[in-house]
Amino acid sequence: MAQKRVEHGPMVNGRQQDGRTDRAAGLLSRLVSLARREAPKLVSFGLIGVLNGVVNYAVTVGVTLAVLAPLALAGNDLALGAAKALGWAVAVSNSYLLNTWFTFADESGRRFGWATYLRFVASGTAGLVVEVGSFLLAVRFLPLALAAIVPIGLAFLVNFAMTRLLVFPDRSRREP
Template identity: 30%
Template structure:
């Protein structure tokens, strides 16, 4: 009887392992991936509202925020932070998420308003996204999805 050795399975790459882990770098990587998708949605809606619908930059930014924040909440709750809370805890986290992203929205809107005085609003929006990103990650990790 001949014994066949088990098939060799290559070790997962360090990046893949970190990306899928629940440690800090895994959460940061997933937050970044969600952030990229969220940014695309945010920017695309902003440009559409500003350029096609001819809304003022701050109004277009508000519409884009309202659409993107819903996507961001669902993805960050279910995938980035793997939060399985239900009931009052889930409602509390939803309110905290909205409040923390509102802070990021205000900071980004201030950057958009100031930068729009010097550059095209579509360029200023990119700077406002950067300001919001930093605030949103810090508040999501330390306030919204912390262990309760």
């Protein structure tokens, strides 16, 4: 009895490949294209994030030293939490302004709005939840010094993705 050869895909290196290889290559190609297209925005978003890390630190430490310490509240957890929350709020607000004006200028039209601001704060809050949750998981398996770094990168990617997709979507790629 003769065996019939069934064609499922192209020949690569003398071996027949199935459609999964083509799909994987297509997905990889789309991901590389997306990364190239989004790289400048990712870098800008990251630089603004670093700047706002400094803003957060400066506001938190500044309020603690200039306001809480003279009032003998520098050891009060509630007061310190409020100082930290203020630092975060100022940094997130500054981040919204800078990302609207620079990183996502094309998408935002450099227009500020409460709805966009609230979506930005929500995406930042979700990133914070991812960072804290992944830190609590990572610290169980990694040394503290590494466990504290890994979640920052993960939260950065989540923040960028949410900001890009939900706060400042690319309207030029949508169908009319």
